[in-house]
Amino acid sequence: MEEQSKQAPPIERAIDHLAEKGYFIWDDFISLSSVQELRNLAETNREEGNFKKAGIGKQVLFQVDKSIRGDYIQWIDKVPENPVLKSFIQEITDLKEYLNQTCYLGLKDFETHFAIYPENTFYKKHVDRFQQNAHRVLSFVLYLNTQWQNGDGGELALYLEDEQKIIEPLAGRLLLFRSEMEHEVLLAHKPRYSVTGWMLDKDMSLTFLP
Numbered sequence: 138m139e140e141q142s143k144q145a146p147p148i149e150r151a152i153d154h155l156a157e158k159g160y161f162i163w164d165d166f167i168s169l170s171s172v173q174e175l176r177n178l179a180e181t182n183r184e185e186g187n188f189k190k191a192g193i194g195k196q197v198l199f200q201v202d203k204s205i206r207g208d209y210i211q212w213i214d215k216v217p218e219n220p221v222l223k224s225f226i227q228e229i230t231d232l233k234e235y236l237n238q239t240c241y242l243g244l245k246d247f248e249t250h251f252a253i254y255p256e257n258t259f260y261k262k263h264v265d266r267f268q269q270n271a272h273r274v275l276s277f278v279l280y281l282n283t284q285w286q287n288g289d290g291g292e293l294a295l296y297l298e299d300e301q302k303i304i305e306p307l308a309g310r311l312l313l314f315r316s317e318m319e320h321e322v323l324l325a326h327k328p329r330y331s332v333t334g335w336m337l338d339k340d341m342s343l344t345f346l347p
């Protein structure tokens with residue numbers, strides 16, 4: 138039985154683990170060359186001034202507070218020009234459809250952005266689904282840290298019911314977790330790159346409505 142589940146395709150293990158534990162770690166979701174390309178793209182965009190300081194809260198309640206989070210973000214267009222980004226968006230779209238068919242999650246849309254955590258930044262313990270972001274059902278993070286090693290920091294601490302799971306931000310790894318779960322980005326000692334997103338139970342163009 139154990140053997141069988143080890144051999145099951147990642148998508149099936151993802152469904153089981155998400156249902157049972159609320160999260161799934163999907164290694165090698167994309168190839169290392171794709172990781173490199175996305176990282177280069179993020180770096181170029183950053184140099185061109187397309188990233189902005191991430192904040193907390195939405196619209197009139199938006200504020201930047203470095204004691205809570207220190208990352209810079211750039212929202213990703215749903216129809217991106219870059220072919221690697223385009224195929225990642227397609228894979229997330231397929232994953233959303235598959236989750237709907239198997240888990241009846243009623244996912245309607247998703248939103249996603251690049252995130253860069255400069256050296257010595259973090260994101261304090263929080264949840265992604267709250268009053269102002271009530272439509273976030275599943276969070277996903279694709280890590281783009283090609284040279285990551287122990288001691289570089291920037292791990293994701295995920296708070297499960299009775300334990301804390303420390304997840305390394307390894308290149309090509311996709312982390313999925315329920316958006317109401319508490320989590321935290323630990324202090325990054327080296328710049329940390331990722332694509333973060335949320336699958337939503339409402340069409341994004343309608344999320345300004347209650």
Ligand SMILES: O=C(O)CCC(=O)C(=O)O
Pocket residue numbers: 252260265278292293320321322331333
């Ligand atoms: O980058 C991560 O590991 C998690 C980021 C996060 O929690 C967020 O952007 O809400």
Ligand SMILES: [Fe+2]
Pocket residue numbers: 263264265276320
């Ligand atoms: Fe988060």
